[in-house]
Amino acid sequence: MENQTKNFHDKNYKLLLLIPAALLLFSFIYLINFYSINNDFIYKDISLTGGTSVTISGNIDAEKLKSDLGSKLEDLNTREISDLITQKRKAIIIETKSDSDQTRQVLEEYFGYKLTSENSSFEFTGSTLSESFYNQLLISIWVAFVLMALVVFLIFGESQLIKLYAIVPSLFIVKIAYSHIPIVNMLAIFFISLSIPFLFYLSSKKKKSYTLAIILSIASLTILIFPSLYSNFSNLSMAIISIALAVIYIYYSIPSFAVIISAFADILMTLVLVDMLGIKLSSAGIVAFLMLIGYSVDTDILLTTRMLKRSEGTLNQRIFGAFKTGITMTLTSILAVGVAWFIVKSFSTVLSQIFLILFIGLGFDIFNTWITNASILKWYAERKK
Amino acid sequence: MKLTLKIWLLIIVLAFSLLSIFGFPPKFFQEGVLITSVEANSTSFEAGLRPNQIITEIDNQKIKTLEDYSAIIHEKFPSDKNIKTNIKTDNTEAILFSKNAPKITVSEIQKTNIKKGLDIGGGSRGLVQAKDRKLSLIEVTDLVAVISNRLNVYGITDLNIRPVSDLSGNNFMLIEIAGATPDDLEELISKQGKFEAKIGNETVFVGGEKDISSVCRNDATCAGIEACSPTTTGYGCNFGFTIYLSESAAEKHAGITETLGVNSTPQGNYLSKKLDLYLDENVVDSLLISEGLKGRVTTQIKISGSGEGKTQADAYDSAEESMHKLQTVLITGSLPYKLEIVKLDTISPLLGKEFIRSIFLAGFVSLLAVAIIIFFRYKKFKSSMALLITCISEIIIILGIASFIDWNLDLPSIAGILATIGTGIDQQIIILDEAKQKTAMSLKQRLKRAFAIILGAYFTALVSLLPLMSAGAGLLKGFAITTIIGITAGVLITRPAFADMVKKIEE
Numbered sequence: 001m002e003n004q005t006k007n008f009h010d011k012n013y014k015l016l017l018l019i020p021a022a023l024l025l026f027s028f029i030y031l032i033n034f035y036s037i038n039n040d041f042i043y044k045d046i047s048l049t050g051g052t053s054v055t056i057s058g059n060i061d062a063e064k065l066k067s068d069l070g071s072k073l074e075d076l077n078t079r080e081i082s083d084l085i086t087q088k089r090k091a092i093i094i095e096t097k098s099d100s101d102q103t104r105q106v107l108e109e110y111f112g113y114k115l116t117s118e119n120s121s122f123e124f125t126g127s128t129l130s131e132s133f134y135n136q137l138l139i140s141i142w143v144a145f146v147l148m149a150l151v152v153f154l155i156f157g158e159s160q161l162i163k164l165y166a167i168v169p170s171l172f173i174v175k176i177a178y179s180h181i182p183i184v185n186m187l188a189i190f191f192i193s194l195s196i197p198f199l200f201y202l203s204s205k206k207k208k209s210y211t212l213a214i215i216l217s218i219a220s221l222t223i224l225i226f227p228s229l230y231s232n233f234s235n236l237s238m239a240i241i242s243i244a245l246a247v248i249y250i251y252y253s254i255p256s257f258a259v260i261i262s263a264f265a266d267i268l269m270t271l272v273l274v275d276m277l278g279i280k281l282s283s284a285g286i287v288a289f290l291m292l293i294g295y296s297v298d299t300d301i302l303l304t305t306r307m308l309k310r311s312e313g314t315l316n317q318r319i320f321g322a323f324k325t326g327i328t329m330t331l332t333s334i335l336a337v338g339v340a341w342f343i344v345k346s347f348s349t350v351l352s353q354i355f356l357i358l359f360i361g362l363g364f365d366i367f368n369t370w371i372t373n374a375s376i377l378k379w380y381a382e383r384k385k
Numbered sequence: 386m387k388l389t390l391k392i393w394l395l396i397i398v399l400a401f402s403l404l405s406i407f408g409f410p411p412k413f414f415q416e417g418v419l420i421t422s423v424e425a426n427s428t429s430f431e432a433g434l435r436p437n438q439i440i441t442e443i444d445n446q447k448i449k450t451l452e453d454y455s456a457i458i459h460e461k462f463p464s465d466k467n468i469k470t471n472i473k474t475d476n477t478e479a480i481l482f483s484k485n486a487p488k489i490t491v492s493e494i495q496k497t498n499i500k501k502g503l504d505i506g507g508g509s510r511g512l513v514q515a516k517d518r519k520l521s522l523i524e525v526t527d528l529v530a531v532i533s534n535r536l537n538v539y540g541i542t543d544l545n546i547r548p549v550s551d552l553s554g555n556n557f558m559l560i561e562i563a564g565a566t567p568d569d570l571e572e573l574i575s576k577q578g579k580f581e582a583k584i585g586n587e588t589v590f591v592g593g594e595k596d597i598s599s600v601c602r603n604d605a606t607c608a609g610i611e612a613c614s615p616t617t618t619g620y621g622c623n624f625g626f627t628i629y630l631s632e633s634a635a636e637k638h639a640g641i642t643e644t645l646g647v648n649s650t651p652q653g654n655y656l657s658k659k660l661d662l663y664l665d666e667n668v669v670d671s672l673l674i675s676e677g678l679k680g681r682v683t684t685q686i687k688i689s690g691s692g693e694g695k696t697q698a699d700a701y702d703s704a705e706e707s708m709h710k711l712q713t714v715l716i717t718g719s720l721p722y723k724l725e726i727v728k729l730d731t732i733s734p735l736l737g738k739e740f741i742r743s744i745f746l747a748g749f750v751s752l753l754a755v756a757i758i759i760f761f762r763y764k765k766f767k768s769s770m771a772l773l774i775t776c777i778s779e780i781i782i783i784l785g786i787a788s789f790i791d792w793n794l795d796l797p798s799i800a801g802i803l804a805t806i807g808t809g810i811d812q813q814i815i816i817l818d819e820a821k822q823k824t825a826m827s828l829k830q831r832l833k834r835a836f837a838i839i840l841g842a843y844f845t846a847l848v849s850l851l852p853l854m855s856a857g858a859g860l861l862k863g864f865a866i867t868t869i870i871g872i873t874a875g876v877l878i879t880r881p882a883f884a885d886m887v888k889k890i891e892e
Contacts, residue, residue, distance in 0.1 A: 057735050081736075084743065091736060100729060117507070121732040129512065129727035133860075136552040140852035147848035155841045180554030181855055284797065287864055290853060291804050294846035298811050301841045309837075312824045325818040329811040332758050336751040336807060343747040347740060350504075350796045351747075 009316070013375040020372040024265055027272045034275055041271065045280035048134045050127030051075070051097040054107065056120045060092040065110070072106045074098045082346050093349070100124035137286045143177050146170055146242060148263065148293050153249055153256040156304055161202040162252045165212070168195050168220060169241045176234050179227070192220055255308055258376035259300040262368040266296040270361040284350040288357035295333060295358065296365040299326040300373050307377050315381055319374055326369060334362045395882035399778050402785020406497050415494050417441040417475070418454045421563070422543040424488035432479035434472065434489055436543070442473035451493050462486040498788040502795025502863065505741065507734025508563040511574050514555065516723040522548060525556040528720065532558065532574055535717040539573060539709065552855055557727070569706070575726045579719035580711070581663045584641050589660065590634040593718025597634070598684070601627045602712045610704050613697050620700035624708040625689040628715060635684045643680035662688065664714060688715070744799060752776065755810055763817065771886040772813045779809050779879050783871045798863035805871025808846060812839045812875065813883055820887050828891060832884045843876045
C-alpha cells in the first residue's frame, strides 16, 4: 500500500502542483473580482466599519425585533444567544451602524424600559477608529508575514551573506510600518546600521556581491537620511520591498519559498472561502488569520527539516514519516478548534469566528503542506540529486 | 523514579503559578461580598466602610452572595425617612442612617487572583480623541490628568486611565472602569467642560483653580437642593451652591459690574445685565445681580441651576446630578479642545459567568478530543498521559504568569491561550515522533533534533505576533501577550520537561 502511493506520488507529484496553482489563480481572480464589487477584500462587521453592538439579556425574538426596527436603525442585524443544552433563548445581540445614543434611544422606546449596565451591554466603535483599526490590522498581518518569511529563510537559507541581504530589507519594512513608534523605529535603524558593516565584510571576497552590497548600503542610507522619500508612499514602498524579498527567496532558497508560498496560499484560500460563505469579519477574525500563519508554518517547517536536513531512509520514507507526524498535529488542531467552535458558537462572536477561520485554514493547510509544499520540495530535492 | 532537573523545574514553576493564581492562604473559602469602591465623603465612608473590605452581614443577616446583598438593599431602600443599617465586614462594623442605599459598589469575592477583562467581567472602556485634531503624547498625558481628576471629583475612583497610541501615530486616552458603569460616564469623559460666567459679552470667570479658589459641596450649609415645585410637564427642583473666587476674578467682577446700570423691579433692585453661566457653550442659568454688588470686590458667589423630571423624586435626582456635574467642572476646569469618544463599550457582567462556563466546557471537550486522537494514534498510555499533563500545566503556567503580572484576561487573551495550547500539542507530537524514529542515533540526539524544529516554529510564531502588540491602540494586545507568554514558557519549561518525561518512559 505504502509502496503504491509512493509510486503514484513519484510519477505525479509535479502534476499535483497544478491543483494548488489552479486554486491560487482562482483565488486571485475571485478576490480581484470581489474587490471590484465591494471595494474591499472582505465583508466587514461593525467592529471594522463602526457602529454599535448591543447585547440585551432576556427571551427576545430576534427576527421580530429586526423587522420592527429595521427602518429605524441603519444596517440592522440581530442574533440570538441560547443555552447550549436547553436551547433556551438567553439574550439577543443587535448590531447596527447607528451610533450608541440613537440605538439606545430606539431600543429603550421599543422595550419600554431603561437599558442599564445591569441588563445590557453596549459596544460602540466610531467609524474613524474602526477604519484606522482595520488598516493597522492589515499592516500587522503584512509585517507578521514578512518577519515569518525572514525567519524561515534564516532557518533554511544557505549562505550567510544572502541572509543579511534579506534581513536589511525586512527591517526596512518594520521601520516603515512602525515609524510612529519611536522604540521600534530606533531599533530598526540600529540593526540596519549594524548590518551594513557585516554586509561589506561578508561580501568582500566576492566581487559581484560587493557591488550589490554597495548598492544596498547606499539605498539604505538614503532612505534612512531622507525618510520623506517613502513617507508618502509607505504602502507602495513596503510592497516594492516585499516583492524584492520574494525574488531573493525564490532565487536563493526554493525550500524557504515553498514554505512561504504554502502559508500564503493557506491565508488566501481561507480568505476566499470566508468571502464565499459571506462571513462578516470582525477585528478578532483578522487576528485569526495571524494565528493561521503560526499554525500553518509548523507543519511546513517539520516537513522541510525532515526532507532536507536529514539523511536516513529514502526521500519518500522521510516525506511519509513527516506526513504521519504532521497530519496528527493538524488533525488534533482541527478537531480541537472544531469542537471549541461548536460550543462557543452560540455565545461569543469573537471566539467562534476565530475558531471557524482556524478550522477552515487548517483544512487548507493539510492540502498546502502535503501537496503544494511537499511537491515543490520533492522537485527541488530530485533536481539537486 | 528519580526526576530530572527539567521536570523539577516544571514542578517548581507549576507550584509558583498555582500560588500566584490562588494566593496564600487560598481565598476559596471566604464568604461575603467585596466592597470595590466607596464614594468619598458619603455617610458610608464616614461610617468606616472602605474598598477591599468584605461584607459578611447586614442587619444580622448573613451575606453570602451578591444576590443576598442586593435583595436586602432593594428591600430597604429607597425609604421616606432615615433608617438604620448595620453592616458587618471582616474588620469593622458600620452603622448608617440614610434614606438611600449606601453609596458603595460591591462585587463577589474573587476566588482567584486571575483578573477578568472588561469583556468578561463587565465594566466600561472608553477611547477618547480630540475632535478634528491630532493630540501629541504630552497633550494626551495632560488630558488624562484632567479627566482622571474629574472622575475622582465625581466619585469614580476605581479606574484605570492612561494614554495609548497606535501604529499610525494617533494618541488616545483609554479609560477602563471595572464593574458597574456610571450612567453619565459618556458625558464625563467626552465633555470639554468649558464653564464660563459672562456678563453681557465679557467673561467674568471660568472653571478651574485659576479663577475659583474653592467650591462648596457635600456641605448642606452652602450647597444643596433648595426647592421643588410642579411645572407644566412635571416637577422642577432648584439647586444652589457657593463658590469662592480668586482675588483676580473677584476684581474683574467688580470692574465689570461698576459700569452697569440699575433696574428697579417689584422684587428689588438689580443690575441691568445678568450673570450668565455657560457650560460647553450652553446657558445653564442666568442670575440676577443685586444692586448691592455693583462695583464691589466679592469673592463669594452663589451658583444655581435646576433639574426637571416627571415625578418630584426624578426632578430631585436630576437637580442633584446637574449640581454634581457643575461642581466637578468648576473644580477641574476645562480642556483646550473638544473631545470625541471613538470607542465606548459598557459590558454587563450578566453573561460573564455563563461565558466562562462555556469557555471551560469548550477547553475541556477540546482537550478530551485531542486525548482521544493521541491515545488512538500512539496506543501508549504513559506518553499520552504525559502529553495531556504537560498541556494542562501549560495552561496553569500561563494563568499563573498572567495573575502575577496583573494581566486582565479578556477575550483576545483567552483566544491566545487556546492558540498556545494548540501549538503546544503540535510540538509535543513532534517530540514524541522524533523520539520514536528508528535511527542509529541515541534518544538524546533524536530529541535534540526535535528541538531544532520546535525552535524554528517558535521563532516564526514569535515574530508574527510582535506586530500585533501595538495595532489598534493595543486593544488586541492581550492575544499577543498571552500567546508570547505561553509559547515562551513552552519552549523554556514545558517542552524540555516533556522531552525528559518521554526519555524516562522510553527507558
